[in-house]
Amino acid sequence: MSGLTEAELRALAGERSFERGLDYVDAVSRVEVGDGWIRASVRGTERYEVELFQDGRKSPAGTCDCPYGQEGNFCKHLVALGLTVIAQEVDLPRRRESARTRARGLDAWLTDLSREELLTLVREEMAEDRQLRRRLELKAASARGDLAGVRSRIRELLDIGPFAQYGYVEYADARAYADQAGQAVSAIKALTGSGRASDAMELARETIGLLAGVVESIDDSDGRLSQIGADLADAHHDACCAAGPDPEELAHWLVAHALDDAADLTDIDPLDYGDLLGERGMAALRRYAAEAWQANRTGWAEKHLMQRLAKAGRDIDTVIAVHAADLAPNGRTHLLIARELDTAGRTAEALEWAERGIREAEDLAAADTALIDHLTDRYTRTGRLADAVTLRRDHFAARHTLLAYQQLRAVARAADSWSAEREKALALLRADAERTGAHGGRALVDILLDDEDVDAAWQAAGEYGAHDDQWLTLADQSRPTRPADALAVYLRLAAALTRETGNRSYEQLVGLLLSIRDCHRRLGTPDDFTMYVTDLRAAQKRKRNLMRLMDEQGL
Structure with a gap:
């Protein structure tokens, strides 16, 4: 240093x-x-x-x-x-x-020190330090080959009772508990190192189950138990390497563990045991996984394990079969299948699955937008622009959102058919506005604004209604050509803000006042603005921050 x-x-x-x-x-x-x-x-x-x-x-x-x-x-x-x-x-x-x-x-x-003096010293220290006594008891049981004794000590180490209040180990006590759990892992590793790998393997599995049973009752904010779980997984793997267990038995345990809640604790990957399993064990692993999946085709753990093994074996058909057995009604699973097939170079089948996802969607409005995007992109890349437009048109008809409209516009322009598609889309929006009133009208106004058709947006707002943010956008965009209409909007919004307090409201009001002044300038009525501001100052004079902001802007 x-x-x-x-x-x-x-x-x-x-x-x-x-x-x-x-x-x-x-x-x-x-x-x-x-x-x-x-x-x-x-x-x-x-x-x-x-x-x-x-x-x-x-x-x-x-x-x-x-x-x-x-x-x-x-x-x-x-x-x-x-x-x-x-x-x-x-x-x-x-x-x-x-x-x-x-x-x-x-x-x-x-x-x-003599032997007797050393023994006396150790006994005295054990009497003072309970943790030291437990560590030595564990070492002694391991040295004697007392599997029952080691198992008993490990159970004591994993008991949350001494640390838990009302059945839960709080953050302040979690480290001490994790330290004890770490001692259990060390004991298992020591068994492997002393030539008792089969016992170590058995105890590792028991310890994984015990710890998984209490982990939800411990505040593991620091992730110490997660590390203990990873260490336990390593201890089990090392013990298996040394013990050479029967491949079928190991495969059965790995599948059972992968489907158990304890899998979240250890994150054991069955494929890490490939060398130990060999061909016979890997065949058993796939067989046991398939049996579990057949019994519960919608279980997340069962599906994940099957797909993990199938992908490792490059068995794309099994991956697809697992997805196909539990299809989501919004087409999300169809998209996953299509992507798997695309990756495998089976593009024709991929397209069939994507199109099937659209056909089988219970409601196109709720269909997975990623599937819509995927299929549109596929159509566009293969020159099927008419099909891409049809898909986007149907999706917009189901959703009536600004994003769906923008997506329709993009693909229709590429197909050189936007003019006709726009008229159809706007007709749908107007019909929706007639039926639902302000809600549909607001969607129409947003879309017309996005099209930069301000006059049509203004007309739609007048016919069907709009919210204040839309009116403000309309006024800002129309001020150069329709200053009187913009002025009416600004005055209405300003009147509402004069009834509010707070710096945010004051800043918004001053922004409106600047716009009002510009409208009067364009209309050639500056004296009307002067009179308006004079009256406003008189009515709002108690709002000092507002007066200060107005002074800063020369109002």
């Missing part, structure tokens, strides 16, 4: 974490100095253990068990330790040598 600088810490942590780390320097305690490493505790939301190390690297690295640090980041707590190291750099050699001296002294003392 010699030569560590603030610039290095800033580069490692980033500006934000470095600045926050400045506030934690006083929270650093229990600093321990070793060869190439420095450890300490830092008090944050809770007490975190941090370590800086160099290990031959040009720049230091670090670990911290805070949530941000566990994601691999150089956190504010590491910054605080780094700043402490810099401040105490002159004293580091002395502290390192002191640590070495203490370690040598402790080792020498332990070496000089």
Whole structure:
């Protein structure tokens, strides 16, 4: 750690974490100095253990068990330790040598103890430290080959009772529980290392089930149990590699596990066991998966497993069969099938499935828009523009939305048929407005505005109604050519805002006043505007922020 600088810490942590780390320097305690490493505790939301190390690297690295640090980041707590190291750099050699001296002294003392004295010491420590006692009990059971004892200790380690209040392990206690669960994983790995891989495999499976049964009762905000689950998966895989289980039995367990809630905890991929399963085991894996899917064709886990195995074996027909057995009424599943077939180069079949999705959709208004887009694109790329226009026309007729209109317009223009299609679309919208009133009229106004047909939009707004935002857009776009009509809109909207308070309303009102002034200028009636503003100021004089904004704009 010699030569560590603030610039290095800033580069490692980033500006934000470095600045926050400045506030934690006083929270650093229990600093321990070793060869190439420095450890300490830092008090944050809770007490975190941090370590800086160099290990031959040009720049230091670090670990911290805070949530941000566990994601691999150089956190504010590491910054605080780094700043402490810099401040105490002159004293580091002395502290390192002191640590070495203490370690040598402790080792020498332990070496000089007799067997009985060592036993007495360990018994005393176990009496004071329950966690130490449990760890040693687990080691003892494992060393004796006492599978029942190891199983019993693991069950104790995974029991949430000592940590849970009202049946739930809160965030503050989750780390301690995860530490115990980690000890169980270590015990399983130790069994594999000591030549008892079959026992380790059996216990790994039991432990996965036990932990999966309580994980929903634990606040795992920091993801510690997720890591335990991944470690358990590794322990099981290692045990299987060493034990060489029967391929069919392993395949049966992998399928059962994949369909169980415990799969979310470990994320075990059956295909990772391919070398252990061999041809016989892989055949059994597919057979068991198929049996499970046949029994529950709509189950997400069953479908996912079948598709995973089928894709791995490049069995596109099975992938399609799984999708086809549970077709969504909006055509989404048809699209998935079409994409799979396109990827496999079976374009004709892909098109058939996409078109089938449109035909079988219960309601084209609710059809998956991605399917509509996919099929339109397919038609366009293959020169079937008339079919693309028909699809977009039917979709717009079902939905009457601005987006559907824009999509129809784009493809109809490409087919050089927009003029006729536009008339049909607008006729539908007008009929809808006649039937539904303001709701349909607003859609018509938006579409006419998008077409930049302001005069038609103004007429539609007058006939069927429009909301204030639409009227404002109409007034803004019509002001140069229809200043009197625009003025009437601005005055109405301004009158409503004069009854409101708040800076946002004041800003909107001032914007309208500027537009009103422009209308009077175009109409040649500036004196009318002066009179209007004078009356407005008199009525609104108590609103100081409004008066200030008006002054800033020269109103």
